[in-house]
Amino acid sequence: MIIPFNKPYMTGRELTYIAEAHFHGMLAGDGPFTKRCHGWLEKRTSSPKALLTHSCTAALEMAALLLDIQSGDEVIMPSFTFVSTANAFVLRGAIPVFVDIREDTLNLDERLVESAITRRTRAIVPVHYAGVACEMDTIMAIACAHGLSVVEDAAQGMTASYKGRPLGSIGDLGAYSFHETKNVISGEGGSLLVNDPALVCRAEIIREKGTDRSRFFRGEVDKYTWQEAGSSFLPGELIAAFLWAQLEEADTIKRQRLESWRYYHERLASLEEEGVLRRPVVPPDCQHNAHMYYVLLPDEVTRDLVLASLRNDGVNAVFHYLPLHNSPGGLKYARIHGSMSTTTSVAARILRLPLWIGISREQIDYVVTAVERVCASSCKTSLDCR
Numbered sequence: 001m002i003i004p005f006n007k008p009y010m011t012g013r014e015l016t017y018i019a020e021a022h023f024h025g026m027l028a029g030d031g032p033f034t035k036r037c038h039g040w041l042e043k044r045t046s047s048p049k050a051l052l053t054h055s056c057t058a059a060l061e062m063a064a065l066l067l068d069i070q071s072g073d074e075v076i077m078p079s080f081t082f083v084s085t086a087n088a089f090v091l092r093g094a095i096p097v098f099v100d101i102r103e104d105t106l107n108l109d110e111r112l113v114e115s116a117i118t119r120r121t122r123a124i125v126p127v128h129y130a131g132v133a134c135e136m137d138t139i140m141a142i143a144c145a146h147g148l149s150v151v152e153d154a155a156q157g158m159t160a161s162y163k164g165r166p167l168g169s170i171g172d173l174g175a176y177s178f179h180e181t182k183n184v185i186s187g188e189g190g191s192l193l194v195n196d197p198a199l200v201c202r203a204e205i206i207r208e209k210g211t212d213r214s215r216f217f218r219g220e221v222d223k224y225t226w227q228e229a230g231s232s233f234l235p236g237e238l239i240a241a242f243l244w245a246q247l248e249e250a251d252t253i254k255r256q257r258l259e260s261w262r263y264y265h266e267r268l269a270s271l272e273e274e275g276v277l278r279r280p281v282v283p284p285d286c287q288h289n290a291h292m293y294y295v296l297l298p299d300e301v302t303r304d305l306v307l308a309s310l311r312n313d314g315v316n317a318v319f320h321y322l323p324l325h326n327s328p329g330g331l332k333y334a335r336i337h338g339s340m341s342t343t344t345s346v347a348a349r350i351l352r353l354p355l356w357i358g359i360s361r362e363q364i365d366y367v368v369t370a371v372e373r374v375c376a377s378s379c380k381t382s383l384d385c386r
C-alpha cells in the first residue's frame with residue numbers, strides 16, 4: 001500500500017464556477033466570485049474586512065506594510081514556523097525576535113513574550129500551529145499593555161476557533177492560506193482579515209497597487225490615483241471561483257478531517273500510555289480544524305528511524321519545521337530571545353502522519369500498525385516522551 005502525505009481535495013464544483021467566470025469574461029481580480037468569498041469570510045469571522053490575496057505570504061506582507069513596519073523595528077514570533085512569518089517583516093527591514101514555544105501546543109509561549117519586548121518592538125505574530133489556537137487572551141493583553149499590534153498567522157487556522165472566536169479574527173490582522181496543503185484550498189491563495197476598522201481603507205489601497213481603485217469601483221470617487229506605497233496582492237477571478245467551491249464545503253471539509261484526526265488519536269492512545277510517543281494536545285479553549293496529525297517521538301534518532309521505516313512501508317510521513325533561528329536566513333536577519341530548547345527538541349522529534357479527505361480507516365490502521373511495528377522493535381521505551 002502507498003499512502004501519500006496529502007491529497008488535495010476537490011469538491012466537484014470548482015470547474016463549474018471557473019467555467020462561469022470564463023463565460024462571463026470577468027477574469028481580473030475583485031469580480032463576483034471574489035466578492036462572494038469576501039462576504040463568506042466576513043460573515044464567518046465577523047471581521048469587518050476580508051481581502052483575498054494570492055497567498056498567505058502576500059497577506060503577511062500586506063500586514064507589515066499596513067502596520068508601517070520600519071527598518072530596525074522588532075517583531076516577536078516563534079522560530080518554529082514557516083519562513084513567510086519572518087520574511088514578510090524582514091522585507092521591511094524589521095528584525096524577527098524568536099521566542100520559544102510551549103511543550104503542549106507547540107505554539108508561541110505566551111509566558112515568554114513580555115520579557116522579549118524592547119523599545120523597538122512593534123508587533124507580536126502568534127502562529128496557530130496545526131489549527132490549534134495560541135493563548136490569545138494573554139497575548140492580546142500583553143500587546144494592549146505595551147501598545148503593540150498583533151498579526152495572527154492563521155495560515156493553518158481556517159474554521160478553527162479560540163473561546164468561540166474564529167482564528168484570524170482576534171488580532172489587529174489575521175492571515176489565512178489556501179495553499180493546496182491546507183484544509184480549504186485554491187492551489188495558491190490566501191486572505192487578510194482586517195479586524196481593526198481603522199486599517200480597512202489603507203488595506204484596500206495597499207492591495208490595489210497603492211491606488212484607491214476599490215473606492216472608485218464602488219463609485220465613492222470619480223477617478224482613482226496613486227495614494228501610497230502598495231503592490232498587487234489580489235488573485236484573479238479563476239482562483240476566486242475555485243475557492244468559492246471550497247468555501248461552500250468548508251464545514252464538510254472540517255468534519256471529515258476531524259473524523260480521521262480523531263481515529264488516529266484513538267488508535268495511538270495506547271502507544272502514548274506506553275510512553276513511546278506523545279499525541280497532539282488541544283487545550284479546552286481551542287476548537288481545532290484537524291489541519292494535521294502529528295506525534296512526538298522520544299528523540300531525533302528514533303524519529304528518523306520511524307520516518308524511514310514508514311517510507312519503506314509506503315507511508316509518506318514527513319517532518320517540519322527546520323527552526324528559523326539557526327537557518328542561514330535566521331542567522332542573518334533575526335535574533336533569539338532566551339532559550340530555543342523546546343523549539344529545537346520538537347523540530348527533531350516531530351513526525352506528521354498522512355491526513356486528507358478520503359483517507360480510509362483501513363489506511364489509518366495501516367499507518368498506525370506500521371508505527372507500532374517499528375516502535376516495538378526500536379523505540380526506547382525507557383525514554384518517557386510525555
Ligand SMILES: *Cc1c(COP(=O)(O)O)cnc(C)c1O
Pocket residue numbers: 054055056057058081082084085127153155156176177178179188189190
Ligand atoms: C502555509 C503557511 C504559510 C504560507 O502560506 P502560503 O499561502 O503558501 O503563502 C505561512 N505560515 C504558516 C504557518 C503556514 O503554515
